[in-house]
Amino acid sequence: MNMLHYWRAMWGIIGRELWRFITQRERFISALVRPLVWLFVFAAGFRSALGLAITPPYETYILYEVYITPGLIGMIQLFNGMQSSLSMVYDREMGSMRILMVSPLPRWFLLLSKLLAGTGVSILQVYVFLVVAWFYDIHAPWQGYLSILPALILSGLMLGALGLLLSSFIKQLENFAGVMNFVIFPMFFMSTALYPLWKMKESSVPLSIIAQYNPFSQAVELIRFALYGQFNQTAFIYVFVAFLIFMSTAIMGYNPSKGMMMKKGGA
Amino acid sequence: MKTDLALSIENLSFSYSGKKALDQVSFDIHSGKCAFLLGPNGAGKSTLFSLITRLYDTREGRIELCGFDIKQHTQKALAKLGVVFQQTTLDMDLTVMQNLRYHTALQGMGRKQALQCIQQSLERLSMFDRRFEKIRQLNGGHRRRVEIARALLHKPALLLLDEPTVGLDVPSRLAIVEYVHQLAIDEKLAVLWASHLIDEIYPDDHLIVLHKGQIKAKGTVNEVLGITNTSIIQDAFYNLTQGVRA
Numbered sequence: 001m002n003m004l005h006y007w008r009a010m011w012g013i014i015g016r017e018l019w020r021f022i023t024q025r026e027r028f029i030s031a032l033v034r035p036l037v038w039l040f041v042f043a044a045g046f047r048s049a050l051g052l053a054i055t056p057p058y059e060t061y062i063l064y065e066v067y068i069t070p071g072l073i074g075m076i077q078l079f080n081g082m083q084s085s086l087s088m089v090y091d092r093e094m095g096s097m098r099i100l101m102v103s104p105l106p107r108w109f110l111l112l113s114k115l116l117a118g119t120g121v122s123i124l125q126v127y128v129f130l131v132v133a134w135f136y137d138i139h140a141p142w143q144g145y146l147s148i149l150p151a152l153i154l155s156g157l158m159l160g161a162l163g164l165l166l167s168s169f170i171k172q173l174e175n176f177a178g179v180m181n182f183v184i185f186p187m188f189f190m191s192t193a194l195y196p197l198w199k200m201k202e203s204s205v206p207l208s209i210i211a212q213y214n215p216f217s218q219a220v221e222l223i224r225f226a227l228y229g230q231f232n233q234t235a236f237i238y239v240f241v242a243f244l245i246f247m248s249t250a251i252m253g254y255n256p257s258k259g260m261m262m263k264k265g266g267a
Numbered sequence: 268m269k270t271d272l273a274l275s276i277e278n279l280s281f282s283y284s285g286k287k288a289l290d291q292v293s294f295d296i297h298s299g300k301c302a303f304l305l306g307p308n309g310a311g312k313s314t315l316f317s318l319i320t321r322l323y324d325t326r327e328g329r330i331e332l333c334g335f336d337i338k339q340h341t342q343k344a345l346a347k348l349g350v351v352f353q354q355t356t357l358d359m360d361l362t363v364m365q366n367l368r369y370h371t372a373l374q375g376m377g378r379k380q381a382l383q384c385i386q387q388s389l390e391r392l393s394m395f396d397r398r399f400e401k402i403r404q405l406n407g408g409h410r411r412r413v414e415i416a417r418a419l420l421h422k423p424a425l426l427l428l429d430e431p432t433v434g435l436d437v438p439s440r441l442a443i444v445e446y447v448h449q450l451a452i453d454e455k456l457a458v459l460w461a462s463h464l465i466d467e468i469y470p471d472d473h474l475i476v477l478h479k480g481q482i483k484a485k486g487t488v489n490e491v492l493g494i495t496n497t498s499i500i501q502d503a504f505y506n507l508t509q510g511v512r513a
Contacts (some may be wrong), residue, residue: 005375012372020360096356102320103373104346 009105010113017117021124027083031125034079035072036132043068055196057228069138071193074216076129077122077152077159082184084118085163089170101254108251115164115247119156126152134163144227151226154220158239161246162215168253191217215242272334273347273425274319277347281480281488288314290480292328298424298474301451301458303468303499306477307508313353315477316429320350320395320457333424345454346374349418353429354463355410357402363413367420374421381420388416389411392446399452408439415443419450426450428460432467440467446492448472465500474500476507483507 021027031090041066058066091097100110130145140148166179190207191201201208211217218238225232274296281289289311295506296302306312317323319330321337321344330337335344357366364385371381389395392412402410411431426462428447432440444467451458460467468474474491484507485492488500495503 002375004377008375008377009371012369015372016358016365016369020358023360096358097324098320098350098352099356099370100373101322102345102348103294103349103370104342104375106342217461263325 006105006109008040009103010052010116012037013100013110014117014120015111017114017121018124022119028125031080031083032128035076038068038072038075039065039133039138040081043228045132047122055198055224057230057232060132063135064137066138067196068194071131071220072160073126073129073148073152073223073227074191074193074220075188075217076125077119077156077219078184078188078216080118080122080125081156081159081161081163082166082179083163084114084160085167088114089169090166092107092167105252109165111251111254112247115157115160116162117145119153122156122160123149125182140227141229142230148226151222151227154236154239154243155222158215158219158243158246161243161250164250164252165246169252172258179209187214187216190214191220193220215239220243271455272296273332274291274297274459275329276319277329277331278427279315279325279330281311281318281323281326287333287480289318294475294485295466295481296425296457296459298449298457299455301448301460301469301471302437302473302475304459304461304477305463305476305504306461307464309479310508311479312477313429314480316352316427316461319427319506320347321350327424344485346421347424348427349423349425350427351411351414351418351429351431353431353433355414357410357413357417359403360401362399362401363405366402366413367398367417369429370417376421384420384422385416388420389413392416400508408435410437411439411443415447419456422454423456425457425459428458428462430461430511432462434463436465438483459472465504468500473489478508 046064053166061193072229088097091100101107103110126148130140166183170179188194190210192211193216195265197208198210198215218235221232222235222239226233272295276295277293279289279292279394280287292311292315294302301340304312304384310512314323318325318335319332321341325338330344332344335347337344339415346442358369361369362385367385368389370380376384385398386395389398392415393410394412394416397405397409405413415431426447432443435443447460448469450456461469468488470488473485475485475486476491484494484503491503492498492500495506497503497506
């Protein structure tokens with residue numbers, strides 16, 4: 001098995017995912033509408049209710065819309081990660097996952113390629129969202145639009161790996177509703193996506209502690225700092241370690257001799 | 268390595284939570300031979316296919332594809348394998364060409380080689396003119412043809428067919444049966460075909476009758492008829508599976 005084989009297979013998987021995303025117009029629109037509704041409706045309503053102090057990376061008072069923009073970027077990637085997970089469960093039920101799994105490449109590589117493909121799709125969505133936000137007067141320094149890219153890759157990989165991990169445990173498509181209730185919503189609401197930690201601490205200390213150690217919060221902070229051209233080392237290490245843990249557990253979950261596939265009776 | 272041995276299974280057993288699905292299954296398939304795996308529902312056919320394709324782990328026994336142990340040399344073994352699953356595994360929203368290109372990428376084939384093989388494979392199945400149509404627009408028979416074309420793109424040594432003709436009309440079914448038999452002769456391809464449809468079996472084919480996870484008979488059609496002292500496959504199957512009609 002040579003390197004060219006790996007290269008071709010990886011681009012085959014990424015190309016297929018991107019093509020599917022672009023041609024599924026409803027999926028593209030709904031992926032964009034969700035964060036935009038939060039930005040235009042929720043943030044506008046909360047603007048007067050929440051007073052925000054100057055905290056890094058911000059150097060001046062900011063509007064609430066500006067504060068939640070990185071959180072909504074995280075939201076796009078979180079939902080995209082779960083969407084990929086959903087499509088893995090669907091593909092497994094429908095059988096098309098088998099074609100991927102019987103190809104002559106290591107399973108970890110196939111899963112990593114699938115993850116990269118999902119991350120690529122989420123980055124595409126984020127940049128479209130940033131363009132729309134720009135017209136809504138949410139501007140970051142121009143270099144921020146470039147420095148956010150590596151942060152988006154890492155956070156996309158981490159959230160995608162979480163989705164992958166969940167998909168290895170979910171037996172049926174119907175069980176996916178549980179993921180929404182028990183993973184996506186708690187992860188999003190108990191994070192720094194909508195409120196800063198200090199603000200949360202004022203009303204609930206336990207909640208602020210949960211939010212602080214929530215990997216999604218760290219992903220949001222990594223994105224927030226990167227959008228302003230700054231590097232948040234703690235968030236980077238946290239997100240990177242979380243990615244490694246989620247990914248290695250997902251690979252084990254898809255391993256025919258160790259994972260959940262035996263118990264589920266199918267790949 | 269025995270040169271013309273495409274698939275070798277030795278003492279294969281498999282259980283689901285303590286319940287035996289396969290019990291000491293052993294058989295070989297040689298290049299150019301078409302072997303039919305017959306068995307009633309729940310006989311263990313799907314489990315056997317999942318083990319050969321490494322979707323399940325082999326814990327007891329041994330599976331070799333062209334001399335490569337599926338557990339120790341998984342990638343080398345899988346490279347020799349083409350599969351058509353019972354359920355369709357095509358992406359409905361992609362075209363025939365896109366589905367096949369995806370498969371060639373997974374097999375590591377370059378663009379030029381991939382396009383050449385796709386053209387050859389689709390032309391043989393009279394599907395080349397429909398290469399830009401979405402799978403969703405094709406009927407069941409044509410979808411099956413695309414799946415067979417896809418399974419053969421990387422020139423496998425063994426083709427696994429898991430009830431590929433179920434739900435097809437008679438002309439589509441006969442066309443596929445004839446095509447695969449001819450392919451086994453022309454390309455020296457070994458075929459393992461799980462089926463319930465006895466009229467798909469040719470006189471020169473091999474039979475493996477599986478019942479409750481055990482092989483009840485194996486050999487050429489004549490050998491199995493001889494063992495069971497019957498004159499038609501349907502009666503042989505009936506005898507071996509104790510009253511379960513095919």
